[in-house]
Structure formats: structure tokens, C-alpha cells
Amino acid sequence: MSTLEKNMTGMDEVLTLMNSRRKSILINTYEEERFQEDLRNILDEKSMEGFVWSITDGLTDMKTGEKVQNIYDPVKLLDFIEKYRKDEEYVKAVFVLKDFHDMWNQFQAKRRLRDLLEKKTNSYKPIILVTPQLNIPMELEKLITVVTYELPSRDQVEENLKAIENTLKNKGLEVPDGRERVAIINALIGMTSNEIQNVLKKSATKHRKIVLEEIIAEKEQVIKKTGLLEYVTKLGNMDHVGGMDILKDWFNDARYAFDHEAKTYGVDPVRGCVAAGFPGTGKSLVAKSVAHMWNLPLLKMNMSDIMDSKVGQSEKNIDRALKLAEDVSPCVLWIDEFEKALSGMSSSDRSDGGTTSRVIQSLLTWLSDKDAPVFVIATANDITKLPAELTRAGRFDEIFFVSLPAQSEREDIFKIHLLKRGYNISDDMDRKSNEFTEEQISRLASKSKDFTGAEIEQVIAEAGRRAYADFRKGNRETHYMTEEHILEQIERIVPLSKRNPALLQELRDWAKHSAKCASNEEHQLIHGKQDTDSSLFTIDTPSNPFDQLDFNETRGE
Numbered sequence: 001m002s003t004l005e006k007n008m009t010g011m012d013e014v015l016t017l018m019n020s021r022r023k024s025i026l027i028n029t030y031e032e033e034r035f036q037e038d039l040r041n042i043l044d045e046k047s048m049e050g051f052v053w054s055i056t057d058g059l060t061d062m063k064t065g066e067k068v069q070n071i072y073d074p075v076k077l078l079d080f081i082e083k084y085r086k087d088e089e090y091v092k093a094v095f096v097l098k099d100f101h102d103m104w105n106q107f108q109a110k111r112r113l114r115d116l117l118e119k120k121t122n123s124y125k126p127i128i129l130v131t132p133q134l135n136i137p138m139e140l141e142k143l144i145t146v147v148t149y150e151l152p153s154r155d156q157v158e159e160n161l162k163a164i165e166n167t168l169k170n171k172g173l174e175v176p177d178g179r180e181r182v183a184i185i186n187a188l189i190g191m192t193s194n195e196i197q198n199v200l201k202k203s204a205t206k207h208r209k210i211v212l213e214e215i216i217a218e219k220e221q222v223i224k225k226t227g228l229l230e231y232v233t234k235l236g237n238m239d240h241v242g243g244m245d246i247l248k249d250w251f252n253d254a255r256y257a258f259d260h261e262a263k264t265y266g267v268d269p270v271r272g273c274v275a276a277g278f279p280g281t282g283k284s285l286v287a288k289s290v291a292h293m294w295n296l297p298l299l300k301m302n303m304s305d306i307m308d309s310k311v312g313q314s315e316k317n318i319d320r321a322l323k324l325a326e327d328v329s330p331c332v333l334w335i336d337e338f339e340k341a342l343s344g345m346s347s348s349d350r351s352d353g354g355t356t357s358r359v360i361q362s363l364l365t366w367l368s369d370k371d372a373p374v375f376v377i378a379t380a381n382d383i384t385k386l387p388a389e390l391t392r393a394g395r396f397d398e399i400f401f402v403s404l405p406a407q408s409e410r411e412d413i414f415k416i417h418l419l420k421r422g423y424n425i426s427d428d429m430d431r432k433s434n435e436f437t438e439e440q441i442s443r444l445a446s447k448s449k450d451f452t453g454a455e456i457e458q459v460i461a462e463a464g465r466r467a468y469a470d471f472r473k474g475n476r477e478t479h480y481m482t483e484e485h486i487l488e489q490i491e492r493i494v495p496l497s498k499r500n501p502a503l504l505q506e507l508r509d510w511a512k513h514s515a516k517c518a519s520n521e522e523h524q525l526i527h528g529k530q531d532t533d534s535s536l537f538t539i540d541t542p543s544n545p546f547d548q549l550d551f552n553e554t555r556g557e
Contacts, residue, residue: 243409
């Protein structure tokens with residue numbers, strides 16, 4: 001496809017097809033009224049008549065809205081189109097047929113349409129089918145051209161927003177600006193024109209201003225109705241992600257490629273990344289946090305929602321889900337537990353007739369070919385189970401290995417969870433009951449060696465509950481937890497890394513040659529430098545000094 005074709009809008013394609021006298025065009029859209037409005041502009045330019053037919057209203061004049069014929073039978077309608085003249089002369093006229101996909105099972109209507117499209121005539125009377133479904137019968141596939149009529153563009157969304165903003169300004173009310181306004185525009189993208197206008201009017205009427213949460217709630221409904229993707233509203237915060245300095249730096253740089261202005265400089269948006277590694281190390285939190293960091297909507301894909309027992313439905317579902325992500329873009333698409341969703345590819349021919357394999361192939365093709373600014377973040381506990389072709393260059397920009405937090409990173413994680421619960425970090429001699437010192441934090445981090453971030457959070461949560469229970473029972477004067485409460489919970493937990501050390505060893509062996517480390521501490525560890533913090537992984541010092549060189553440093557690690 002040429003750059004010119006890629007830049008053509010749906011209406012540009014319709015005009016081109018009409019100029020080339022294409023007999024039948026199928027417009028794939030939910031927005032019948034907006035399409036008709038755009039089509040009327042083309043008809044005015046070309047001095048053509050226009051008619052609209054539906055099984056409930058019959059045939060009406062597109063420009064005046066007046067009833068032309070009480071025709072409700074599709075076969076009689078097609079007879080009328082073939083014979084239509086004005087003052088005994090053939091004229092150029094466009095016939096827009098709504099919901100004609102419901103007539104495909106009527107063999108007479110289907111046959112009559114084929115006869116009409118194959119018949120040679122001197123007059124040009126194109127038939128435009130408007131439908132949200134793409135299920136053209138095989139007999140008609142070669143006779144009908146499909147055009148996708150896009151949802152409102154970013155510029156059109158801004159026009160709708162400005163109209164409401166002007167109304168608010170005239171009444172002396174506040175309007176959004178800066179980061180909030182960008183977030184509102186991003187949330188509105190992917191809605192129909194009616195949905196955009198309705199939610200903006202609702203927010204202005206209900207709150208006397210435009211409220212982002214109101215729009216997000218409406219957007220969540222739009223996504224939820226499809227049953228294929230989840231609109232995640234409870235986002236994380238990158239400030240609450242402990243460690244992972246390399247990964248955070250990469251996200252900080254990559255965010256600029258998602259600026260709306262980046263296109264004007266010819267900058268391609270980043271495609272996505274894989275965050276793979278040990279369970280409980282914060283991969284899901286990273287996915288939620290990058291959407292917050294970049295001020296973008298977050299969609300989550302569960303492959304269980306995509307797969308369907310009906311023949312061919314799974315393939316349609318993945319195509320619809322990916323198309324929905326493109327409509328909502330710019331956005332972040334999160335595919336969780338990547339390896340579980342796709343691990344059945346190799347046995348698909350035997351287990352499900354090849355359905356899983358075809359679904360994965362659709363996903364692979366989309367990852368390679370997508371132009372829309374959809375950042376895909378895939379999280380996986382064991383990426384070694386994934387097919388190699390899924391993670392090759394061109395589908396993801398980076399593959400990050402997320403491992404156990406080191407001493408300094410565990411200190412950060414303890415501080416994050418304590419601060420979230422109202423505690424302060426202080427070195428004052430006369431510290432209060434809701435304060436911890438840096439020395440205490442260091443001791444707690446040292447005692448929790450080989451713990452994941454999730455296990456540290458569990459320790460803090462349980463210590464807080466125990467301290468509060470003692471307070472309510474009258475055993476303590478305050479509900480605040482102490483260092484002793486936390487140490488007690490640390491002793492109670494056997495971390496997963498000690499229960500399954502082989503998994504960590506296997507992942508580190510894989511990451512040494514196949515991934516970029518999310519943290520500098522882990523990078524130093526698995527690439528041959530000694531780290532006294534870990535007792536689970538040791539590397540012999542190489543005899544050849546050149547073996548100590550880390551060639552990944554040339555990639556900026």
C-alpha cells in the first residue's frame with residue numbers, strides 16, 4: 001500500500017471509487033448519520049441525487065428527507081433502482097441501503113443484487129451499503145468494494161471539544177487545559193461523533209465543566225460492550241515502582257515518540273516491549289504505570305475473552321479487538337500472562353483444529369504491520385515458552401528481564417509501601433510512632449533478601465493488620481506498626497525464590513543472552529560481576545579478561 005493510499009480517508013476512497021464508476025461500495029461503520037452528512041457534500045459537488053433506504057422507512061430523499069417510495073421489500077427496491085429515471089431520462093443517483101447485511105440470507109434479494117451489479121448500463125447509479133458488519137456473501141465478494149469509514153479523527157474530536165468549551169467560557173465557567181485537556185482528548189478518541197457530543201454535554205450539564213472521570217466512565221462502557229478488551233481505570237504510578245532504573249529510563253525517552261507532534265518530525269511511535277521475569281516483581285504495576293506516565297488510556301487483552309468455541313469466531317474476535325485498539329489509539333494495550341495465552345500454538349493443529357495458531361498469526365501480523373500508535377506491553381512470567389517469532393525484532397522494541405529487587409531496590413519498595421500507609425521516613429532521634437529511620441529500612445531490606453516486591457507488600461500489609469488488631473484488643477496504645485511487627489512477618493514467609501530456585505536460575509540464564517535487564521543491579525549480576533546481595537546465583541570468574549566484557553553495553557544497558 002502506498003503512502004498516498006494510507007493517508008486517504010474513507011470519504012476520499014468513496015469519492016475515488018465514484019469517480020471510477022464503481023457500482024457497489026460497502027461502508028463499514030456504525031455512524032450512518034455522519035456518513036450521510038459527508039456523502040451529501042460529495043453529491044452536491046457532483047450534482048447527483050441521493051436516496052436512503054431502510055426496511056422501516058422505505059425510500060427517502062437524502063437531501064430533503066421526504067418520502068419517495070413506500071418500498072420495504074429489498075427485491076422490489078432493487079427493481080426500482082434499475083428502472084429509476086427522471087422525466088423519462090436516466091440520471092446519476094446514489095442509493096444508500098441501510099442494514100442490507102440482514103438481507104444476505106434472502107436468496108432472492110442476494111441474486112437480484114448480483115444481477116443488477118453485473119448488468120451493463122449507460123447510467124451510473126451506485127449502490128452504497130452501510131453496515132457495521134463485514135460478512136459479504138461469497139457470490140458478491142468480487143462485486144462489492146469495502147471502505148472503512150473511520151471514527152472521528154483527533155482534529156474532529158478537538159472541534160467537538162472546542163464547541164463545548166466555548167459554551168462554558170461564555171457562561172464564565174472553567175475549561176480544561178494542559179495535561180488534563182490532552183487526557184480528555186485521548187479519552188474521547190475511539191468514540192463515535194454522537195457518543196462524543198453526548199458525553200461532553202452530559203459532563204457540562206452535570207458538573208458545569210468537562211470532567212475527565214465522566215468521559216473515562218463512558219469510554220469504559222464503549223469498550224466493555226464489545227466484550228473483547230477491558231478498559232483499565234485504576235492505573236499505577238511509576239513513582240510507586242521500586243527499582244527498575246533501566247526500564248524507567250527507557251520509558252522516559254520512549255514517551256516522546258507518543259507525543260502528537262512527533263508525527264510532524266517523521267518520528268515513528270515505539271511499538272511495544274515485553275516485561276518478562278520472576279512472578280511478583282511488579283510487571284503488572286509497570287504496565288498500569290506506563291499508561292499513567294504517558295497520559296494514555298490503558299486497554300487490557302485477556303486471551304480467554306478472545307477464544308470462542310464457534311468455528312471462525314476466535315479469528316474474528318482478535319481482529320475486532322486489535323481494530324478497537326487502533327480506533328482508541330493513541331493508547332497502551334496490555335497483554336497479561338503472555339506465555340499462558342500463546343503457549344498452545346505448537347499443539348494447536350491437534351488440540352483445536354488450528355484455531356490458536358491462526359489467532360496468534362493474526363496477532364503476529366498486526367504487531368509487524370500496525371501503523372496506529374498503539375504501545376503494546378506484554379507481561380510474562382516465563383517468556384522462554386513463547387515462540388521465537390513472537391519476540392523477534394520489528395514486533396517489540398525491547399524485551400526486559402524483571403528480576404528480584406536488590407538491597408537498594410528493596411529499601412525503595414519498603415519506603416513506597418510505608419509512605420502509602422501514612423508513615424514517614426526520618427532520622428530524627430525523637431522519631432514519632434508513625435516514622436521509620438533509614439537504618440531501620442536498611443535492616444528490613446537486608447532481612448528480606450530474595451523477596452519479590454509483591455512479597456514485601458504482603459509483609460507490610462499483614463504487619464499493619466496485626467498491629468491494628470493488637471491496638472483494638474487494648475494491647476497497645478497506638479495502631480502504628482513497628483519494626484518488630486514487620487520482622488515477625490518476614491520470618492513467617494518463605495519467598496518463592498527459595499521455594500523454586502530453579503525457575504530464577506533458568507530465567508537468569510535466558511536473560512543473559514536474550515533480554516535487557518530492567519535494573520542496573522541485575523545487569524551487573526548476571527553479566528559476570530560479583531554481587532554479594534544474592535546467594536542464589538554465582539558466576540565463576542573467567543580466565544580470559546575479554547570474557548568479562550559486556551557487549552550489551554553497546555546497546556545502552
